[in-house]
Amino acid sequence: MKRKIWLASGIVLFMVYFFCSARPIPLETVLIPRWLNSLEYGIPIPLGETARPNEDETYDIDSLMPFELGSRFGYFDREGRFSVNQVTRANVSLSPQRWAEYDADPGRITVNNPSGEALVVIEDPRGYPFFLDGRIFLINGEQSAISEIDSSGRTAWSYEFASPLTCVDSAAGLFLAGSLDGVAGVLDSTGKQVFSFEPGGSRYSIIVGCAISRDGARLAIISGIDRQRFLVLERFGTSENDYKVVYHEFLDSDFRRPVYISFIEEDRWIVYERQGGLGFFEIGSRLSTEVEFDGELSAIDHSGGQALVFAVVSRPSNVKELIGIKLPARLIIKAPFKSEEVFLGRKDSRLFVGGKQTLISFDLEKK
Secondary structure (H helix, E strand, C coil): CHHHHHHHHHHHHHHHHHHHHCCCCCCCEEEEEEEEEECCCCCCEECCCCCCCCCCCCCCHHHCEEEEECCEEEEECCCCCEEEEEECCCEEEECCCCEEEECCCCCEEEEECCCCCEEEEEECCCCEEEEECCEEEEECCCCCEEEEECCCCCEEEEEECCCCEEEEEEECCEEEEEECCCCEEEECCCCCEEEEECCCCCCEEEEEEEEECCCCCEEEEEEEECCEEEEEEEECCCCCCCEEEEEEEEECCCCCCCCCEEEECCCCEEEEEECCEEEEEECCCCEEEEEECCCEEEEECCCCCCCEEEEEEEECCCEEEEEEEECCCEEEEEEEEECCCCEEEEECCEEEEEECCEEEEEEEEEC
16 A cells, blocks of 8 residues: 555656656757849849749849859848849948949949939939938048938939048937047938937047947947947937937947947847957846857847847858847857858848858748
8 A cells, every 4th residue: 555655656756756846948040041042143043842934934023132143243032032133343332221332433323223213313313322221322532421312313412521431320310420530420300410429538539430220219339449349329318419328338348440339139239340250238227248150250130029130250261150130149040151251131030141152041940
């Protein structure tokens, strides 16, 4: 009888331990290949057992992905079909909505949409085009003056800075610029300066990286040499253009070149380049984390989403590595490959990687 009681007690204890201590195995993010396409031939090849060629010849112009890889540039859709695929013959400026190819001393610049159709012709531009936040800008040869171009190709406004610019960004009708003399300035939609800030705190004043959130409520800045700083500013008070520092951190880096920095995850995070890795700042908690890697940052996923960030790291002998990071700071994917040039892009759950004149797409899935 006692033996039966002990046996029953053991079974009960085992069941209690099993159901109380068992934990589900977490799903991991994996990359599922979808198609491969050569820039030279331009015909996507489906990959995977369930892949099927897409016979639909139409595509959504608003979803096209811009690319520059090796000697070519253009746009492709989610299924790997090109709307533009051209050999680079001059300077090229690309954005999701517009592109332009121009000479070193352009007398005229034609701005095109992702389908290759002309949108705007800029006569006697006196500068070089770039595109931010769906807007057209020109920067002069000395990199110290900015002009915005309207839909008719005319100059809407111009602004001359006191020093050459080192970084720019635009969102919510605002234009953010950092300069060689260590000043970060914000212009409104009419070209009027509405905010100016000098971070200081370093031996040499310079702004090496800057970004503005999509709603224009926050600025992120990397400034100075010896020592370098990461700063976050937020809009306060009744004025729409009154920003105050809410976070700053001295960095180990001492970059003397433009540094990557951007708002991601619907402005909930800031990702920025640090010495030997990437930094991640969470807006809500105001906490900073870091992911380290060997090599130099060559490309990064600008969109974020799903709490994932992808980047390509370069090492000697043309060795590259695709890495995937789960926020706040967990390295979940490492995939080495070899190529001199590299491209990285993302649309929602589809990732695009390019090297050696070839593009390949992956779906992000949890298994």
